[in-house]
Amino acid sequence: MQSVSVISENVWFPHDRSGPSRLDARLFCLPHGGADGSAFRPWQGLLGAGVEVVPVQLPGRGIRMAETAESSIVRLGEKLAEPIARRADGLPYVLFGHSMGALLAYELGLALQDGPNPPAAVIVSGAVPPHVPRSTPAMHLLADEEFLGRLGALGGIPPELLAEEEWLELFLPVLRADFEAAETYRTRSTLSPGVRLIALGGSEDPAAPPAEVERWRELGTDVTVRTFTGGHFFPFESADQVLALVSAACRAR
Numbered sequence: 284m285q286s287v288s289v290i291s292e293n294v295w296f297p298h299d300r301s302g303p304s305r306l307d308a309r310l311f312c313l314p315h316g317g318a319d320g321s322a323f324r325p326w327q328g329l330l331g332a333g334v335e336v337v338p339v340q341l342p343g344r345g346i347r348m349a350e351t352a353e354s355s356i357v358r359l360g361e362k363l364a365e366p367i368a369r370r371a372d373g374l375p376y377v378l379f380g381h382s383m384g385a386l387l388a389y390e391l392g393l394a395l396q397d398g399p400n401p402p403a404a405v406i407v408s409g410a411v412p413p414h415v416p417r418s419t420p421a422m423h424l425l426a427d428e429e430f431l432g433r434l435g436a437l438g439g440i441p442p443e444l445l446a447e448e449e450w451l452e453l454f455l456p457v458l459r460a461d462f463e464a465a466e467t468y469r470t471r472s473t474l475s476p477g478v479r480l481i482a483l484g485g486s487e488d489p490a491a492p493p494a495e496v497e498r499w500r501e502l503g504t505d506v507t508v509r510t511f512t513g514g515h516f517f518p519f520e521s522a523d524q525v526l527a528l529v530s531a532a533c534r535a536r
Contacts, residue, residue: 483511485510
């Protein structure tokens with residue numbers, strides 16, 4: 284019989300272990316608001332040998348749709364840190380998160396940096412750092428119509444889905460919880476010198492403008508900031524360029 288800890292781990296990492304047989308590192312991928320881990324599955328074929336892509340499945344979506352979505356980055360980090368440490372299994376690993384997932388990746392980096400196997404790097408993508416006051420109104424407090432309008436402007440969700448009542452009934456609570464988690468997360472804690480921080484931004488991203496992404500430099504001692512052409516979903520629009528950087532971070536020693 285499987286132990287409780289293994290069952291709990293499989294809830295967070297339900298995808299088949301289809302990575303390379305010889306591993307140098309693992310890449311844990313934390314999705315943006317409303318998304319599930321499957322958004323990162325194509326990355327396995329693009330990263331090449333030696334790196335296993337491990338998509339993380341958060342409550343309220345995919346096979347965990349029956350669960351209530353968590354509205355706190357801190358609580359998510361508390362629940363996920365130990366499963367990440369076990370799943371890393373002693374190998375070097377990198378945390379990658381986009382948008383809301385970037386803030387969760389950072390919180391996990393803080394939680395794991397003093398453990399026996401800290402992350403080699405934390406890669407935050409498309410997110411304003413958690414110590415910077417937001418220049419736009421909090422989306423999770425908006426009325427439905429305005430919330431959906433702002434969501435549509437970011438892209439990433441087909442307009443026909445945003446107009447589909449059945450889809451909205453299922454996913455609007457998840458989206459609101461995700462935005463609340465991102466918009467209420469605050470910390471000035473910094474990563475230790477042994478953990479690289481890599482911040483990525485889109486040149487035309489209205490949710491995380493380049494000037495605000497630059498301020499991730501204030502949260503670590505070994506910090507790289509890169510700007511890519513594109514809007515909020517630049518990692519998926521410019522996957523080759525982004526993954527070249529991610530691959531280098533996973534293989535750095």
